[in-house]
Every structure is written in structure tokens, then in C-alpha cells.
Amino acid sequence: MIPVYNCAAYLPETLKSVLMQSIAEQDMQIEVIDDASTDANVKEMVEQIGKGRIKYYRQPENMGSLRNFETCINRAKGKLVHLLHGDDRIRKGYYQEIGKLFQRYPEAGAAFCRFSYMDEAGEVDYVQPFEMKKEGILQNWLVRIAERQRIQYASIVVRREVYEKLGSFFGITYGEDWEMWVRIAKHYPVAYTPTVLADYRKHIESISSQKFMNGQYLSDIAFVMELIQEHLPEEQREAVLEKSKMCFAHYGVSVANNIWHATHNKQNVQEHIKHTLDMHRGGLSLYYKIAKVYLKMMTNRI
Numbered sequence: 001m002i003p004v005y006n007c008a009a010y011l012p013e014t015l016k017s018v019l020m021q022s023i024a025e026q027d028m029q030i031e032v033i034d035d036a037s038t039d040a041n042v043k044e045m046v047e048q049i050g051k052g053r054i055k056y057y058r059q060p061e062n063m064g065s066l067r068n069f070e071t072c073i074n075r076a077k078g079k080l081v082h083l084l085h086g087d088d089r090i091r092k093g094y095y096q097e098i099g100k101l102f103q104r105y106p107e108a109g110a111a112f113c114r115f116s117y118m119d120e121a122g123e124v125d126y127v128q129p130f131e132m133k134k135e136g137i138l139q140n141w142l143v144r145i146a147e148r149q150r151i152q153y154a155s156i157v158v159r160r161e162v163y164e165k166l167g168s169f170f171g172i173t174y175g176e177d178w179e180m181w182v183r184i185a186k187h188y189p190v191a192y193t194p195t196v197l198a199d200y201r202k203h204i205e206s207i208s209s210q211k212f213m214n215g216q217y218l219s220d221i222a223f224v225m226e227l228i229q230e231h232l233p234e235e236q237r238e239a240v241l242e243k244s245k246m247c248f249a250h251y252g253v254s255v256a257n258n259i260w261h262a263t264h265n266k267q268n269v270q271e272h273i274k275h276t277l278d279m280h281r282g283g284l285s286l287y288y289k290i291a292k293v294y295l296k297m298m299t300n301r302i
Helices: 013-021 042-050 064-074 092-103 141-147 158-167 177-188 205-215 218-228 234-263 267-278 283-299
Strands: 002-004 031-034 055-058 110-118 124-127 156-159 191-202
Touching: 002 013, 002 064, 002 110, 013 042, 013 156, 031 042, 031 064, 042 055, 042 234, 064 218, 092 156, 092 191, 110 283, 141 177, 141 234, 158 177, 158 283, 177 191, 177 218, 234 267, 267 283
Parallel strands: 002 031, 031 055, 110 191
Antiparallel strands: 110 124, 110 156
């Protein structure tokens, strides 16, 4: 299921990455769920590339990402559901490998692969660290995924029955997936392969990137952290929350530094620093990183 909104520049690559898996129509549904895009004729694009193999559904009006994901789940007919955003892609063998995980570990409610981060041009610039060096059911996964986000949509497939039992994504438009992966880990084992089979694209037009530019994502993340607390055993909540805040505070400073490099927008950088300190104020290393960013701004250096 491929949710899209104004990502026509990347959608052809996404669709082709699915079609090259060469999976028969009776074995896998492929459908684009268009949240009333305005940047291109998405229906025509799907028809030209899919040649009848890819179905198309357009929302009657823009519903927002959360409702569009819900529509994807509701329209999905298979026992396994993959939400592949229209600007991401998968690599050859993705579905075969994920399918094997579900066969070998039938107790798993979800399965995901190691993945990469790519830029607007599709060039890989970072690969997610190993969760473990061999495939299998992840151990102590609830606490590990609760500490920080470790999964991107493109990399994970969820049993339809899991969504039916636990519900859809909700609450916010950044970090909603993190809460979902924690919710799943609370109720089901999760399987993993260390093979890199998916690529997540970072670009300025995406919902997440817009929130990166104004710093709003840190407020959303703080809200998600509170939601995640409810999924954890009471005796583990405080320690996990502290680790999460520390992790995302350091991440926030890194994003602020990257924004300075890319835009030299002092207001956005200062907003990031403010949100970072609202989240977490401990540790000399954090203040050292902040001081380095401010020094660059004061001296107007990259």
C-alpha cells in the first residue's frame, strides 16, 4: 500500500522498485492511495508505469497523513501490510526476505529489515546500524524501541491482524510511527533481518523535513515519549524516558547544525536549540555541541 501526497518527482522510482520484485497479482496487492495530490496527475502516472498491475485510489479531499495511512490499512486485502511511502524505495528481494521471516517466525506480529537513508537524488548517505548480526526475533525489543526510533516505514511489514487488534496511527504527524512500533512490540514478538533491503528518502518537501525546518518535530517527539510511557512496565518508564530525552536532545543539536550548514537561517537554528533544551538539559557534552553551533553562527562560518 503506497500512500502519496505531492511526491510525484520520486513516485516513479518507488513504483518501479515494487514492480521489479515480479510478484504475481494473485499473491500481492499493489495500490497507490493518493491524498488529493496537486503536483501532478498521479492517476495517469500510475497507469503509465503500472500498466494495470497497480491500482489507484484518490481521497475525495486532502485528509492528512494519518487518515491516509488508515485508508491504506482499511483497503489492504492481504494478511501482511507494507506501507511504502511514495518517496521511498525497496531493493530486490525485499518481499521474499520479509516473507521468509514470517514463515520462520510465525509468532512475529511484524518483521523489518536493516535500511539506509538516501538523499533527494537517491544516493545513499547513511546505513542504519545493526539491531543484531543475524536474523531472528529481537530480544528485549520493547525497551530498545521505546528508547529511540529505530525503524522507517519502508523497512517494516505488519500482520493485518495486528493493525485490526491494536488500531491505526494516531496523535501526531511526526513520530506517529515510533509509537506504533512500540505498541506492536508490547503485544507481539518482532522479527528482523540485517540485510539492507529498503531505502528511506530525506528531502525538503516531505512532511518530516518541513517539521525539521521549524523545529516542531521535537515537540511532537516529546509528546510521543509520553504516549510510549504507557506501553512500558512502570519500573522501566523513568529510565527509558531519560535515555529518550538525552538521545533526541543530541539529535536536535545535530539537526540544528545541519540546518545552519544548509540554510544559514539563525531563527530556525535558535528554535531548534530552544526545543532541545526544553527536552533535556543534562550533560556537558550537549552544551559543548550547542556552543559549537552558536560559535559558527557568531562567526558566520559553515
